[in-house]
Every structure is written in C-alpha cells, then in structure tokens.
Amino acid sequence: MSFNIVCDSCTDLTKEDFEKGCYTWIPLTLLIGDEEIVDDDTFDQHSFLEKVANSKGACKSACPAPEAYMEAYKKADDIYVVTLSAELSGSYNSAELGKKLYEEELGEKNIHVFNSRGASSTQLLIARKIYEYASQGMSFEQVVEKVEDYIRGQRTFFVLETLDVLQRNGRLSKVNAVLATALNIKPVMEGTKEGIIQKLAQARGTKKALAKMAECIVKEGQDLTERILAIAHCNCYERAVYLKKLLEDKLEVKEIIIVDTKGVSSLYACDGGVVVAY
Known part of the structure; x- marks a missing residue:
C-alpha cells in the first residue's frame, strides 16, 4: 500500500523531508494589505518580512480551498493529513470537507486528518512521526492510533x-x-x-x-x-x-x-x- 502525507503550509518541512517524495504541500494564502502571496516554494522570507514591516493594512492568512485537499487525496492508497490547530485556522475544516467531497465523488478510502492542536514545528514533528510509522509498514489504523497518541503528548x-x-x-x-x-x-x-x-x-x-x-x-x-x-x-x-x-x-x-x-x-x-x- 502506498502512502502520502498531505501538509498545509504551516508545517515547516525541510528540503530533506520533501526529498523523501511522500509529502504534498497545500499552500495557504498570505494577505498583506491588498497583496496576496501564495505560501508555496516561491516564498521569499526576506522580501515577505519587509512587506509585513512596511504594511499599514491587515496582515493575515487564508486557508486552502477544500478542492485543493481533495485533489491531493488522489495521490496514494493511504492519506495522512496534518493541519494547523483547528482552534486557530480553518485549514483543518477545509481538509475535512475535502475528504467528504472526495468520498462523495470517488468513494471511500483511507484518509485521516490530524488536528495538530499547534503549528509550525509541532506540525513538522507530527508529519515526521507519520513518515516514521508508515514507512515501517504499519497498517493505516495503527499509524493513526499511534500518531494521535503522540499528538496528545506534544507540547x-x-x-x-x-x-x-x-x-x-x-x-x-x-x-x-x-x-x-x-x-x-x-x-x-x-x-x-x-x-x-x-x-x-x-x-x-x-x-x-x-x-x-x-x-x-x-x-x-x-x-x-x-x-x-x-x-x-x-x-x-x-x-x-x-x-x-x-x-x-x-x-x-x-x-x-x-x-x-x-x-x-x-x-x-x-x-x-x-x-x-x-
């Protein structure tokens, strides 16, 4: 069984993570005043921080559309999803809606959306823990159970x-x-x-x-x-x-x-x- 780890772009993955070939990046959109910046591999931190510092307008983010998640769910038999805390962002709900859309159109499959209850390095560790377990050949159910337990112990x-x-x-x-x-x-x-x-x-x-x-x-x-x-x-x-x-x-x-x-x-x-x- 193949697996893929779908992460929203608050998951601070590294180049080494992406080189494993099992991660799919779902970008949020960054809104600096009237400018929209997609948080993908074109992101330039230096330029971005300058824009934030000089902005007199709102600085916020917009979560991905459910369709972006739905498309990513087609990539493997087992799909594991890591999002920002559901209490801080709509990304988790969007990922869950993407799952419903997928199942309505293409049928049920192994998709689990993890609520990180955190952000940034919290999400990174969750994504790597999924990779650790899934690459060992554990079943989908085992990976979900062990990672949910791991999340409960995170700080x-x-x-x-x-x-x-x-x-x-x-x-x-x-x-x-x-x-x-x-x-x-x-x-x-x-x-x-x-x-x-x-x-x-x-x-x-x-x-x-x-x-x-x-x-x-x-x-x-x-x-x-x-x-x-x-x-x-x-x-x-x-x-x-x-x-x-x-x-x-x-x-x-x-x-x-x-x-x-x-x-x-x-x-x-x-x-x-x-x-x-x-």
Missing part, C-alpha cells in the same frame, strides 16, 4: 518579538492585550492541549525570555530521552542556536533540530520569533 512553546499580528487576527483570546512593550517585556507563550494559545511566563528582553522558556520546558519534567525537539525560527538562527544550547545543558533529549519558518509561520511568529515543540 509547544514560543517567544516572539511582537504579538501584534496574532492579536490583530484574534489568535490570543486568553492573553491580556496590554503588554509592557515600553519595558521590553517578552511573554513566553504556550499552545495548550486544546489547541489555543496562552501566556505562560514573561521576562525582560528576548534573551531572558528564551532562558525562561527553557526553564518552563525543564519544569515540565517529561522524559525526552526518546523524543525529538524541534526549534523553528523566523530569521533569527543565532537565537535558535542559543536556545538549543540552553536545552542541551539542562535536558537529556534524543535530538534537537533547528528549522526555518515558512510563510504562515513567518507571518505569525514575525521577524525574530522562535517556536519550540516536542
């Missing part, structure tokens, strides 16, 4: 230079909108198990906030000796390396990887943002 944390884009797009329903920006206070945010975003801690300055985030991860007390931890960064590789060293000094982790944010993650993380998942 996501992030520190951003600014929460402006998230706030303007209604993604921070449980966060106090009044932040002490004049005092350079940087909140440490977490993605909850329900897939929403909330403030966990704070520190003055980004470097101290990254250290505070590392402390929060250590305090979680999870056994990470068999887990991979992924750090996604938006145009701030040095910060990602700094955080990686902090974590390596305090934790026993199977592996820590660093990846670049793609378009959607770059929009919401903003220039200088760091997202950690495991």
Whole structure:
C-alpha cells in the first residue's frame, strides 16, 4: 500500500523531508494589505518580512480551498493529513470537507486528518512521526492510533518579538492585550492541549525570555530521552542556536533540530520569533 502525507503550509518541512517524495504541500494564502502571496516554494522570507514591516493594512492568512485537499487525496492508497490547530485556522475544516467531497465523488478510502492542536514545528514533528510509522509498514489504523497518541503528548512553546499580528487576527483570546512593550517585556507563550494559545511566563528582553522558556520546558519534567525537539525560527538562527544550547545543558533529549519558518509561520511568529515543540 502506498502512502502520502498531505501538509498545509504551516508545517515547516525541510528540503530533506520533501526529498523523501511522500509529502504534498497545500499552500495557504498570505494577505498583506491588498497583496496576496501564495505560501508555496516561491516564498521569499526576506522580501515577505519587509512587506509585513512596511504594511499599514491587515496582515493575515487564508486557508486552502477544500478542492485543493481533495485533489491531493488522489495521490496514494493511504492519506495522512496534518493541519494547523483547528482552534486557530480553518485549514483543518477545509481538509475535512475535502475528504467528504472526495468520498462523495470517488468513494471511500483511507484518509485521516490530524488536528495538530499547534503549528509550525509541532506540525513538522507530527508529519515526521507519520513518515516514521508508515514507512515501517504499519497498517493505516495503527499509524493513526499511534500518531494521535503522540499528538496528545506534544507540547509547544514560543517567544516572539511582537504579538501584534496574532492579536490583530484574534489568535490570543486568553492573553491580556496590554503588554509592557515600553519595558521590553517578552511573554513566553504556550499552545495548550486544546489547541489555543496562552501566556505562560514573561521576562525582560528576548534573551531572558528564551532562558525562561527553557526553564518552563525543564519544569515540565517529561522524559525526552526518546523524543525529538524541534526549534523553528523566523530569521533569527543565532537565537535558535542559543536556545538549543540552553536545552542541551539542562535536558537529556534524543535530538534537537533547528528549522526555518515558512510563510504562515513567518507571518505569525514575525521577524525574530522562535517556536519550540516536542
């Protein structure tokens, strides 16, 4: 049985992932003022961040059409789908609707849509976990069960230079909108198990906030000796390396990887943002 992993474009896959030949990329559309930018392989992060910084209009994203998912579902016998948290984006619902459209037109097949309950590096780890299990020859049902269990144990944390884009797009329903920006206070945010975003801690300055985030991860007390931890960064590789060293000094982790944010993650993380998942 062949398999394909369909990912919306907030899944920060790498070149090495795509070279495996089993991933299909479903782009969201990025809206900067009146300009529409498709989050595909033509995405230019540097140019995009400049446009966001200079924009006086809205900066937001639009989820893919169900038909885009439906077309991707034709690629293999077993289809696994990874989307942004259903609580943060319409991408999950679009993927589910694409499944219904496919089944109405072409009949039932093995299609499962995973609600990541996160974004960015969270989705990357889910996609790689699907690949790990499916490439071992596990049945469709086994892969779905094991990956859903993996998702229930995932954690996501992030520190951003600014929460402006998230706030303007209604993604921070449980966060106090009044932040002490004049005092350079940087909140440490977490993605909850329900897939929403909330403030966990704070520190003055980004470097101290990254250290505070590392402390929060250590305090979680999870056994990470068999887990991979992924750090996604938006145009701030040095910060990602700094955080990686902090974590390596305090934790026993199977592996820590660093990846670049793609378009959607770059929009919401903003220039200088760091997202950690495991």
